[in-house]
Amino acid sequence: MAITPNYYETLYITRPDIQEEDLAKIQQKLQDSISSNEGEIIKADKWAERNLAYEIQDHKKGTYYILVFKALPNASKEVEKHLQFYRTDILRFITLKTTEEAVNKNKASEEKKEKTEPTTPTPPPAAPPTTTAAPTPPPAAPEPPTAAPEPPPAAPEPPTAAPEPAATPPTEAPASTEEAKTENTDTQEEGGTN
């Protein structure tokens, strides 16, 4: 049976202070391994420069690059091999198989985004990554006046908790034990790694 090409999406994080020529060299290797496996690159972009959720190799920031390609399965293996080889520069990488539909859908939504972005200059600072979230903030802006004179909805909660002591303890108790549990496991893990 013939091996057919698949669609893959690779996301990798480089250290923020990577040398340009090093990055170019790595990207060239990736491209070579794709093209040598009957593949084509559909998208090779810098996705974002962001603060990492946790430190990796003492780096607090990283630059994310995305690579979408269509190639034989061997190509994804080679791509991962190259990324693994340059692990001092590449902090993390992940390759996922995608479908043609997903790739096309993403393309279409990105084109849409580009069209809508110039028309909406103010929303981006509030919620730039999600296009679906952008339309909602504007209606929220006029709301504050109504929200400010309406402290009752928040206040009634303590009163309801007080007259009904039977209802509140069960909800509080499991939460506190759960918290205690997580703290225990966390400290254990920490002790193990240290």
Place this chain on the structure above:
Amino acid sequence: MDSRRDRRFFSKKKVCRFCTESIEMDYKNVDLLSRFITDRKKIVPRRNSGLCAYHQRQLSTTIKRSRFMALLPYTVLH
């Protein structure tokens, strides 16, 4: 019959968001995923997220991918 309405604590019948709305679960969509993690960065359980079994499972792996790529934290203790 109306017992649900008479309940002390109003609980809205939840329908899986990913079934009703056509949102793709993507590990790069941090804003969406962060709505499904708790203050302590744990994955929200199904009883609170209101997701169906299929999408809860999908959410779980998606969040884990996101954590691996340092887009979401594993814990508050980092």
